[in-house]
Amino acid sequence: MTSTPKKQVHFTPFPQESKDLDADEILRAVPEHRRQNKSLETQMSIKLAARKLWNASASLTGIVFWIAIVQLVSLYLFTSGFLLTRPVFEDVSVCEEPPVENSIAPVSTCWSSNRPFKKTVMIVIDALRYDFVVPSEDNKYYHNSFPVLHEIATARPQNAFLSKFIADPPTTTLQRLKGLTTGSLPTFIDAGSNFAGSRIDEDNWISQLKNANRTVAFVGDDTWTALFRPDFDDEMCYPFDSLNVWDLHTVDNGVISHIFPLLEDSHKWDVAIGHLLGVDHAGHRYGPNHHEMQAKLNQMDQFIRDLVEKIDDDTLLIVMGDHGMDSKGDHGGDTMLELESTLWMYSKRPYFARPQTAGNRTVSQIDLVPTISLLLGLPIPYNSIGFPIAEAFLGAKSNDYKSWAHAAYMTASQINRYRSKFSWSNDDSVLQDLWKSIQASKSDHKKLPQLCEQYARHSLEQFREQWVKFDLNDMYSGIAVILCSAAILVAFVARIRTFETSSVFKNVSAATVLLGGAAYGGAYFTKLVDPLHAAGLGVTVGVLGSSLPMIVRFFSSGGLKVESWWTVLSVVLASVHALSFYSNSFTIWEDGILHHLLVLVGVVFAAASFRLETVKDRTMALWHGAVFAILSRLVSFSRLCREEQGMSCSTTYYGELSSVNSPYALVVLSLLVLILPELIKSFYNTSASYTGSAPIWIGLGLRMGMFLATVYWTLDGVDTYGWDIPLLRGTGLKAIKMMVARTALGAALVAGNYGWYVGALCVRVDVRKDENVAAKVRAAILGYANVYGSYYFLVLINAFVAVIIVTKPLGGMVLAVLLYQILTLAELIQLFDLRSSLFGPVVLGLLGGAYFFSTGHHATLPAIQWEVGFIPVSTITFPFTHLAIAMNTFAPLILTTLAAPLVVLWKIPPNKNPIALQNRVGGIILAVVLYHTFIAANSMVSALVLRRHLMLWKIFAPRYMLAGVTLGACNVVALLTAMASGRVIGYINSLFG
Incomplete structure (x- = not known):
């Protein structure tokens, strides 16, 4: 019987022909007798090697994790010192304690000389840029699609006035609503909270309405309910989801469907607020120059026309935007297109003045707060630093200087009271001189508003400067920590091939947990420093301390050696x-x-x-x-x-x-x-x-x-x-x-x-x-x-x-x-x-x-x-x-x-x-x-x-x-x-x- 010769298998790099096998078949390509001859010791050594490899991989992941924690600490420390927020006082203005004892005009309603309107309807059209509502010879989609505001303001100037409405950056909706209700300025870091709104913890005219037993109805953007939910009437509050920027119609249709029934039952409320989002969402979705924007502006135009027809003589209608949008439809920054919004105030009976500056009038958004507060017969919110709008107080014949002087003086006095909360308030000689001039000119009703406005504007600029303060200690600490993390990384990158990662990871973990926990516990019980700061620094010391021997060896051996010109490059x-x-x-x-x-x-x-x-x-x-x-x-x-x-x-x-x-x-x-x-x-x-x-x-x-x-x-x-x-x-x-x-x-x-x-x-x-x-x-x-x-x-x-x-x-x-x-x-x-x-x-x-x-x-x-x-x-x-x-x-x-x-x-x-x-x-x-x-x-x-x-x-x-x-x-x-x-x-x- 002839024996069949045993086949020999030779492996070569790239054959001419091939046969498909999966990964398991690769293992089976090894001869059976070779696999069976593996001893138990060999198998154990293979398992041990695999375990060591797994430990090395897990330890590397752990090292990356601890370095990430240290860098998170550095960013937290630096940000704590760099992106500061302004001080917020919990003081609340009350009718019984006006900022001055002797007002210019007799006070009939709280701080106001009169309350001209029984009802107020406020319509906020999100991202209503000013050039959306004024005539233009251009043929872009957003031009001439919302003409009603300009038409009425020019045809009946005693019934309505139209103005540019300038926002303070950042132009995110939540920050704008805070400014429009408190009269205060946001800081840069406030932009980050646009998607995490919480109840406003400072004085505002919405809560003042609640304190005065007035009823507020609301429909629209649910950002308002995050800020003011307890102040709205439960039976007349209809919030809609605000952040789905691809939905152009749900919020707007909801506002339109609810606002007119509210007007029919006007005896149930004192102030009705509607916030529409379609213009803003059309901008985000398509940009301003798109036919969907044109359609949305046409819808807003008809909506306002219908509102004008429905309100009565004792109702004030305010239509405004909270910010503008750039050429892409976005906002959040401080370009003029983003800052320029629209303010339109309307009354069926002649009420508004027409100053000589009406043609090129601009109004700061924080100026709405003292204006609406005094018109509603409310105290001006304590933190407000805006100034009243002249058109709302000079009367239809533009000659009611006494009422205008009263509003201006009351506002300047409130700003002066607010300034007294700051230790640096008496350091400005210009403001002190202005305040003396104001006191000396109380009987001059034409000159007094000018002096009061100068005082308010100068105070505003001073606040802007003072609120840009930094905690240099935290900033220096953050930089020091990130430089430490960089030193650790340099040593690791240069020497990682010469040490066992698993032992390094164990040392780093033990030192970090021990020092971080001790630092947090000590700070928590002693109350000497912020526990989070202490824990962060403890973690940093732990990682740095456990890595110090490796860092010392690295730098003592000459540091980072230039192996080639590629390293230099x-x-x-x-x-x-x-x-x-x-x-x-x-x-x-x-x-x-x-x-x-x-x-x-x-x-x-x-x-x-x-x-x-x-x-x-x-x-x-x-x-x-x-x-x-x-x-x-x-x-x-x-x-x-x-x-x-x-x-x-x-x-x-x-x-x-x-x-x-x-x-x-x-x-x-x-x-x-x-x-x-x-x-x-x-x-x-x-x-x-x-x-x-x-x-x-x-x-x-x-x-x-x-x-x-x-x-x-x-x-x-x-x-x-x-x-x-x-x-x-x-x-x-x-x-x-x-x-x-x-x-x-x-x-x-x-x-x-x-x-x-x-x-x-x-x-x-x-x-x-x-x-x-x-x-x-x-x-x-x-x-x-x-x-x-x-x-x-x-x-x-x-x-x-x-x-x-x-x-x-x-x-x-x-x-x-x-x-x-x-x-x-x-x-x-x-x-x-x-x-x-x-x-x-x-x-x-x-x-x-x-x-x-x-x-x-x-x-x-x-x-x-x-x-x-x-x-x-x-x-x-x-x-x-x-x-x-x-x-x-x-x-x-x-x-x-x-x-x-x-x-x-x-x-x-x-x-x-x-x-x-x-x-x-x-x-x-x-x-x-x-x-x-x-x-x-x-x-x-x-x-x-x-x-x-x-x-x-x-x-x-x-x-x-x-x-x-x-x-x-x-x-x-x-x-x-x-x-x-x-x-x-x-x-x-x-x-x-």
Whole structure:
């Protein structure tokens, strides 16, 4: 009997033919007898090695976590000292205690000489910009669509007056409502509470109405109920959800349907308030120059006409906006378009004066508070620093100087009483002289209002100056802590390959918990300092103290050694970016600076390619370097301009209608559905990695995700541009859009990541018979040379699909270019052998910053794309609304931080020392965090140094806030990145180790 010869298996890199096998089959490719011969000791050693690797990965994640906590402490300390709020006094004005004993005119109702109206109807039309209501020869959609206010004011000036209504920044709705009811000024940090309103804890005319037993009816924006709910009548309060900016009609229709029945039952209330949101939402959704805005303004015009017909002679009608909007329909900043709103007051009987300045009259919003308080017969709120509107007190013949002098003197006296609460109030000799002049001119009813107004305006400017105070100790502490975290990061990045991360993590954790807890407990029981401050500093001392030996060894051994000119270039690039924050011009043009730096990176790569040894490497490096530079330049043409850039910048991120998406971007995005997967496939093919799960993820998953994004934004275009598609008529369009978005997000974030986690290697074993030896079989593992990188990159594809859904079409195009540039950078780092250099992390940081601007963002509040929060949900729903906004804002940061491990993992075969590999990856992740720490630290220092700069609150404060939030987001993504890279290394080690 002839015996069959035993087959021999030889592994070769890249065979000509292949046979598909999954990951488990790769294990079965090893001969049976070799697997059975493994001793128990060998198996135990494998398990022990796997446990050590897991501990190293978990410890790296823990180290990133503790550093994130320290940096959070630094931001908290600095912000506590930098973004201060003004003092709020709980004092309440009362009728029995007027600010002066002897008034100018006899007081008949509280502080007022008379109460001219029995009822008041106040209509707030959100974002009613002044040029929306005045005639214009232009043919833009928002012109001449709301003419009723101007028509009545010019035709019957004794019955109505129309004025510009100037808001005080920040122009967020909640802060404007506070100003309109308290008469006080907001501070910069108050803008952040626009989405977390709580009851006003200072005196205001709404609560004064309640104290006077008046009944207040309300309908509209539910922000009012967050501030004044106990002051409204329970049976006449109809709030509507305010933050769904894609809903143009629900709130407005609700106001219109409730306000007229209230007018029919006017005996039940004294003041009725209606707040409509459709104009504001149309601006956010489409921009002001859109036919939907025209339709909404037409609706408001008819609504006011109907109101004018319905009210009686004893009712005062006030129509106003709380702020304006910029050319994109956004607000929150301090451009004139955002600040200029509208004020219109109307009475059926002649009442209002017509001063000579009526043609170009402007009124500050805080001036409404003393005006309406005195008209309603209420005390002026204690914290009010506004001044009455002359037209409301001079009478129909413009000659009631006594009533006007009384209102002016009462207001100035209240401001003087308020000023007395401050220790510095007697330091201003100008105000003291003015007050003496006021007392001496009480009998001169024409001169007295002028002196009172000068006193009020000068006081206002003094308050503005005094309320910009800083706690320098907290600011210095915050900077010191973040510099400590930077020192820790530098030592970790430089020495992480020389120590055991698990022992370092245990030491850091023990010291941090012990010192942090002790500091908090001591502060809590002694009450000497704020417990949160103490705990933060305790945590910092714990992390710094436990890391100190490593830091000392690092700096005593010479510190950061310059291994090559690439390291020098890394420091130069990061420094140029960071130092730009010390100039307002450079900060304004940060987007251009970053794009030029990236072009420089590509040029340097291309120039350095000639130093490589082989023709193939030189060719590939030259190609990738040139492509990197060209793409960086092309992406710079996607931009959103900020006001300070003026005529030197032209916004391209949106279409012609100022805040809507360009249909051309949709066309290009649809083409990228076909192009991008093929481009990524070409990178995988260079290492034979387009196999295994790669065709599923790239050829199918990525393409389907991009297709769903294109479908979503196409449906959005149908709604935006009013395209008539029979199949999409009716109200089902929003439901279809939401279903598409949820499907894509669910597939990317849940199904995609689960599939990746359970094992989605881009490898396969190719087996074929040897043509020369019949009993011999040759096998090769396709994708073996890039087993880490090809597997890990699938995480980026999942993230890309998720963020592209919540990014507008041009932004989606830009992110597709970013994904391609990340692969290009990975190839260049491999070609130049820069896996251990700082250059890769620095370039990733620059890419994240540059693409932040190219996706339609800026370091300004109005640039935040709030509307994307309603892509996956129809109303504000935690955490989905917040997550969508975060993914939209930080999409480039998410992708570039997730890409950090590719610096080490791209195009390397399985490593025999996985713990060392994990440490190298950890060093790169921490280097990316270090870059953003460096940027945040410099933004903090610039805000401190330039705290008296004229542009502090317009430029430097928002840039610091962006840097702080970006650093926090980077730490969160870095944690996820550490876990994902640990999974990749551990899983591959279990198969090939």
